[in-house]
Amino acid sequence: xxxxxxxxxxxxxxxxxxxxxxxxxxxxxxxxxxxxxxxxxxxxxxxxxxxxxxxxxxxxxxxxxxxxxxxxxxxxxxxxxxxxxxxxxxxxxxxxxxxxxxxxxxxxxxxxxxxxxxxxxxxxxxxxxxxxxxxxxxxxxxxxxxxxxxxxxxxxxxxxxxxxxxxxxxxxxxxxxxxxxxxxxxxxxxxxxxxxxxxxxxxxxxxxxxxxxxxxxxxxxxxxxxxxxxxxxxxxxxxxxxxxxxxxx
Numbered sequence: 001x002x003x004x005x006x007x008x009x010x011x012x013x014x015x016x017x018x019x020x021x022x023x024x025x026x027x028x029x030x031x032x033x034x035x036x037x038x039x040x041x042x043x044x045x046x047x048x049x050x051x052x053x054x055x056x057x058x059x060x061x062x063x064x065x066x067x068x069x070x071x072x073x074x075x076x077x078x079x080x081x082x083x084x085x086x087x088x089x090x091x092x093x094x095x096x097x098x099x100x101x102x103x104x105x106x107x108x109x110x111x112x113x114x115x116x117x118x119x120x121x122x123x124x125x126x127x128x129x130x131x132x133x134x135x136x137x138x139x140x141x142x143x144x145x146x147x148x149x150x151x152x153x154x155x156x157x158x159x160x161x162x163x164x165x166x167x168x169x170x171x172x173x174x175x176x177x178x179x180x181x182x183x184x185x186x187x188x189x190x191x192x193x194x195x196x197x198x199x200x201x202x203x204x205x206x207x208x209x210x211x212x213x214x215x216x217x218x219x220x221x222x223x224x225x226x227x228x229x230x231x232x233x234x235x236x237x238x239x240x241x242x243x244x245x246x247x248x249x
Contacts, residue, residue: 030061031154
C-alpha cells in the first residue's frame with residue numbers, strides 16, 4: 001500500500017481489512033477537502049502510533065480557495081499543538097521534527113491548467129491537475145508505477161477538459177459516478193454525468209474504466225449508466241466494490 005487516494009469515513013477500516021500496512025504508506029493524495037474525502041485522516045495518524053513507523057508521511061492536496069483552507073492549513077488545524085487545533089494530543093506527529101514519532105508533512109498543490117509532477121521514488125511518479133467541482137478547490141490525480149498508471153478523477157464536472165490531459169493513455173481511470181444522466185443543474189455543476197464521463201474516457205484513450213463513488217441516485221441505475229457510457233466508449237467498464245483488487249498487467 002504505497003499510495004492512498006482520499007481518506008473518507010470508513011476507509012481506514014477497509015484499509016486494515018485489505019491487509020495493507022500503514023508502514024508501507026508513502027503518501028496520501030487528497031482530491032479535495034469535503035468531509036467524505038478527508039474525515040478519516042486523523043484516524044490514520046492515530047493508528048500510526050501503534051506501529052513502528054519511523055518515516056514521514058506525505059499528504060498532498062489542493063491549495064486554499066473560497067471557504068476551504070489549503071491542505072497545509074487543514075493539516076495544521078487538525079494536528080498542531082495550538083489550543084485551537086482539533087487534535088493537539090497528536091501534535092508530536094506535526095510539530096516535532098526531531099521527535100521520536102513519524103511526521104505528517106502536508107503540501108498544497110495548485111497546478112491550474114498545467115499538470116503538476118513529482119517523483120516520489122525511482123518507480124513511482126505522482127501527477128495532478130485542477131478539475132472543477134463546483135467552487136471547491138479540487139484535483140485529479142495520476143499515479144504511475146513502473147509501466148502502469150491509474151488516474152483518479154475525484155469529484156469533477158468535466159467542464160475544463162483537464163482530466164483528459166492527465167488521463168492520456170492511462171491503464172485505469174477511476175471516475176466518480178455520483179449523479180445520473182438526468183441530474184439537475186446544481187448536481188451538474190458539481191459532478192459529471194455518465195455521458196460526460198464517457199467522453200473523457202474516449203478522448204483520453206483510457207484502457208479501462210472503473211466507476212466508483214456511487215450515491216443513492218446512481219447505485220440503483222448502474223445498468224442504465226453502463227448503457228449510456230457504451231454510447232461513447234467500448235472498452236471495459238468495472239463497477240467498484242469494497243476491497244476489490246484490480247490487476248493492471
